[in-house]
Amino acid sequence: MQSQTEDGLIVGLRNSTGKIEIEVLYGAPGAGKSIALRDEALGVPGLYLFCLPTIPLIKEQADKFRALGQGVLVIEARSGEGGGRGRVQRQLDDARADIATAGITHAILFMTHESMMACDLSGFVDWHIRIDEVPNAVQTGKVTIGTRESQSFFRNSFTLDPVGDGWAHAKLNNAQANWKDRAGDALLARLGDFFKLAARPQGAYVNVQSWTNVKEFQWVSLWSPALLEHTASVKIAAAAYLDSLGYKAAKKWWADEIEETKTEIGDPRLSWPTIRVHYFTEGHEGTSKFWGTSEGRKMIKAVCDYLGEHVADIGFWSGNEEVRNLMEWRVGGVLTRPKVAGSNEYRHLQSCAFIYSSKPLPGDEALRGPLFEMSEADILAAREDEDIHQFVMRGIIRNETYDGDYDCYVYSKRQAEALATKLEAIAKSVVVIPVEEAGIVDETIEKPKGEQKPKKAKPLVLGAKGKKMINPRSAERRLQRQNAKKR
Template sequence: MTKMKVTVLTGPQGSGKSTVMRQEAIAQPGLYLFASPTHELIDEQAEAFKREAPKLDLWPLHSKRGGKGKVAERLAVARDKLIADGARHAVILTTHETMMGSDLSAFAGWHARIDEAPAAVQAGSFNISEMRTALKERFDLHSKPGHDWASLRLKGNKPSWKKLQKSLGAKELVEFYKQAANPARVFVRTPDWDATDDIDWFSIWSPLELAGFGSVQIAGSGYTSSVGYLGAKALFEDLLEFDERKVPVVRSGQPSISIHYYTDSHRGSTTFWGTSVGRLQIKHVCDHLSTTLPKASFWSGNTVVQNLMEHRLKGDLIKASAAGLNKHRKRRHCAIIFSGKATKADKGMMDVFSLDKDHIERGREDELIRQFVMRGAIRNPAFGGAYDIYVYEKVQADRLKGHFEDLLFANVELVPVTEAGLMKVRRKSDGPTEQEKAAIKADRNKKAADRQRAKRAADARASGREVGKPGNPKLRKANIP
């Protein structure tokens, strides 16, 4: 069986991968579908296309642009019109979400260009005891003998997500239904709906869903470390072939990068920040950033962090996943207080893909932080000034420093923010520090030694021997001349 070939444009953030895809699409006539993570990035690409190829037939489509109605429906209309008109060179731009949620079989022969790694994998678990009948009526299960996981196929038409939200309530269950509407997109850990009450599930979008396209390219510096890529390799290695093509960057300027961090004694998480103790730590971070970040800065974090910081910091709050944007490349200060560590919901997916917590954290947390901080002035290869970054913890700072050194940034400094007051704060779940472990071990050894001395003293007294004097007292008497 011939494998489907997917070209992956790799290289540092800011190396021009998006530009390469755009310029090649301009130079090589054909019908192209471009997919980007946000409508802002679509608008940036659309403006660049207009400047570089003003006569090109261009269709930017997202929720805020391109007409009325659902974006997926407008996507089909644009495709049909271009085909009916006999177009030979045209570009449709839309979002990752629209691409992954649409039936693209009618795009056979087109060229797919995906900007940045899509959020291709989701996972969760829920109890189906109260909805078993509804699941049976709506989905068929397809499993293979000896396999723990079965794929789903929707019976009938896609449901209304707004109605589902009202009837189901739970956000993760609505997302399950939404993903399961796509054939072979969702997998559940059960051979049939009657086998268990508690269901683990995961959904994965893979490039195989673009198999009818004439060519497929994905541009993303972190795509080959993303959970979506690792999952696709694990499940479909016999069907997919990834061909990496590096886009280098040549720097003419060397900035001085300072990575500030707030703690080296615990790890951040949304669960922790949702507690009273965790909110106190974010307050300390917020108090410091409110006096440190200038107005010409940008910042973000998890939703729980944004809720605590919004309207208290200067600068612009932007989406944490602001991949690919160029609009902030004159700014010299940014802060990203973010956690993307593995959760219980990821367990089933991790088992299937043979991933550990470190894979998830690096693919989810590290990559987002890297993408975010590269939105600023250091995205410009000619920039040689000072650039300040604020992250929550030292582990993140260390990994980010290593990433910058791999990109051949020569001047990178780690700066602990001791004045914020959470440098040595410990979480109960973190357990003792190495120093505390050593002290506990020393205390344990001392108590064991004390017990041995007490036992030897008791034995000496019982045998009529002077405490602290070795030997058998009877033998000592026998040797007296």
């Protein structure tokens, strides 16, 4: 049931049936979901906490709010150089306290998705939360550890609270301390993400319930709007939220508690563009690891050669880091970040290229297991396919009055077909076209004969006082050599 304040006012998201109510604003990219949130916040007095994907987008939107909402207090809580979670938390707490002390009843406070998931928002009881675009609510990983000393380290660093069949909630002890103190240690560097996510208010989940005799464990960090049940209201404006991993995971764990209402935003388009989706290969799928090899670089060279010669006036482009490093200065147009959700910076450009991969990772085994029961197709669609769709929709086809041509280039046929299916809703026609001239349409990836099996990840081994220990096998061989010399 809804909770009450000392004055008897009803607060919180739970309705009369005990369900946590959230509202999802959906519609095609560019339909006006963000504008709907802005119009409400400026037109209906109240305290609003806006959560956006990036700092540049916060700057852009905060300026628009100030220009349109004269007299409405607009504050940006964000980190800068040398900042971080602690700095944003202080800004949030100070802003909330100042607003309460001054008796201000209409204010808008901006923060990033990352800060929304990392900071303590328990004090924002009477605030309306507005989340623009899909947050990266689910992250996964796998950790290999090696000795009793390592197990002791984890036992001292994390408290485990069993939550289900073989799983536990791992909370970082003394999470208020800077997690970078531990994650920044050279020996623990590869645990940085796990430390950071475990330090969040919601912690992380691991598939062990005790550190005794643990050699390897999987972890999952999950944020859900259910964690905001104490606030006045929550609205999420995102075309793909209902298909996101965060939504699927939250529904799996909080299915009996969450009740979402869906509101479609945007009138039908006034004009319909003609879209051509070009792809370079149907013989294999690209990955960051593959593009980092000699054979992978050869494929990217073919992409660069084609774009440079035939599409010199490409509008904007991006890709994985390996791809950007190889394509920069060889391809025209504007180089952007891979994830530009919410941005309107490129909506005048008539073509784009996105050579990108975000395949399921080893740590995603937890999502495919009995805990969440997601398929590999679910993960691929929510990550790679949606990232590509969001990128392509930043161009001129975002304008509902545009009825001209639009060309977009992706790496594989599978990506092109998935993208075409998504674009059919806003186009007069969508055509998928192989780029035969690049010469890699039928190229396949074959493992060389005699290829060695991939090496297993080295276990994390900690000795006394956190010092790195010598591998036991190496120590044994060293002793054998020393004994041989004595003979």
